[in-house]
Amino acid sequence: xxxxNTDLEERRANAVEGAAVSASLLCLLxxxxxxLLLLLTPGMVGLFIQSEAFHSVALALVAPSALAAFWLxxxxxxxxxxxxxxxxxxxxxxxxxxxxxxxxAEAWMTTAGSLLLLLGHVINWRLRLHAP
Numbered sequence: 001x002x003x004x005n006t007d008l009e010e011r012r013a014n015a016v017e018g019a020a021v022s023a024s025l026l027c028l029l030x031x032x033x034x035x036l037l038l039l040l041t042p043g044m045v046g047l048f049i050q051s052e053a054f055h056s057v058a059l060a061l062v063a064p065s066a067l068a069a070f071w072l073x074x075x076x077x078x079x080x081x082x083x084x085x086x087x088x089x090x091x092x093x094x095x096x097x098x099x100x101x102x103x104x105a106e107a108w109m110t111t112a113g114s115l116l117l118l119l120g121h122v123i124n125w126r127l128r129l130h131a132p
Contacts, residue, residue: 013072013128020069021121023062027093028114055110059093066090066117073124077131085120089113 070083092113096106 009072010128013069013076014125016065016072017069017121017125017128020062020065021118021125023058023065024089024114024117024121027058027062028111028118055093055097059090059097062093062117063090066121069121070124073128077124077127079127082120082124082127085116085123089116089118089120092116 066086066089070086074080074083090113092109095101096109096113101109
């Protein structure tokens with residue numbers, strides 16, 4: 001592969017990883033700021049943020065971007081542990097959406113999933129940057 005293709009692939013991987021990290025951070029901020037948002041946001045917007053629909057939409061955005069970022073990282077650095085952290089994070093997010101979860105359990109699972117995803121993305125990014 002020539003230098004130009006390598007630079008292009010690196011820029012694409014950075015863009016995907018940046019989107020994935022941003023999505024994970026948004027999940028974490030959502031979970032931590034939800035009580036404050038519910039106090040400040042009236043009506044329907046507050047109901048959507050608290051609803052299952054919001055979490056389903058967020059998961060539908062987070063999971064594919066995480067998969068793409070971890071795959072691109074693995075192709076570059078050949079390390080699996082960032083992807084396993086990401087898989088654990090997505091599993092936590094899925095478990096949080098299961099029926100009959102208490103609000104407390106849902107909040108803890110969502111926070112844990114967001115943190116695991118974020119950690120996986122940071123490690124993936126750093127490994128990618130230092131890969132030969």
